[in-house]
Amino acid sequence: MATEFFNNGEHRCIRFDDLSGEGEVQANQYLVIHGEKGMLLDPGGNKLFPSLVAEVSSFLPPQKLEYIILSHQDPDVGAGLNGFLLITDAKICFPSLWLRFVPSFCTKSFTEGRVLSIPDGGTRVDLNGAEVVLIPAHFLHSAGNIQVYDTVSKTLFTGDLGASLLPPDNQYHTVTDFEAHLQYMEGFHRRYMPSEKICRQWARMIWHMDIERIAPQHGAMFEGEAMVKRFIDWVANLRCGVSLLLDQETYQLP
């Protein structure tokens, strides 16, 4: 189902959350529209390409997509990119670290002149007059990883950070009870987020930003300043990654 969670007349943010095929991990795709132009975030794999194109088309002709942004290199983020290169003229924004892998899941001739390499320090892009900030979030969870801050809706799109895997009988769009929600994101973050130090650096970087909501690639969003701060604080104090693996003496031959 498409959910429009921001609309001020000129600027709109839409979330698609039920397009993943059977057996695939649930993923959210986000469309940000400013005036006549749009930006698509983490469009996902091949299986959902036709349905995503159909859904996007009900808000904006896909040819009006100015940017397609991939937060990192995972298949659930951009394996279906080739299709979008064929039907749009959108620029692909991709962390520079992963650039050399783009031809592995796209036809190289399609990508020439179309890829905007995001440097390690991040960058800012202009969406038809609206500023969008591409923020470095390396190792959260991928070695080259960016997050996207939409300055108009004040939404921080965090990719896999904040991801939750909700059970089929308890799907919800926004987190209302943070404590009850923890069970759906703790396991993933403990294993996929590699370093407590990195988590703290990230929390320090964004703590004073004006963020109205946090929108991850999987599961529910964190809405409102209090919930956003609660989430950032949780990340800052997360026990995860390397520390846990070392504690468990993982590295022993089977």
Ligand SMILES: [Fe+2]
């Ligand atoms: Fe990922």
Ligand SMILES: [Fe+2]
């Ligand atoms: Fe993901």
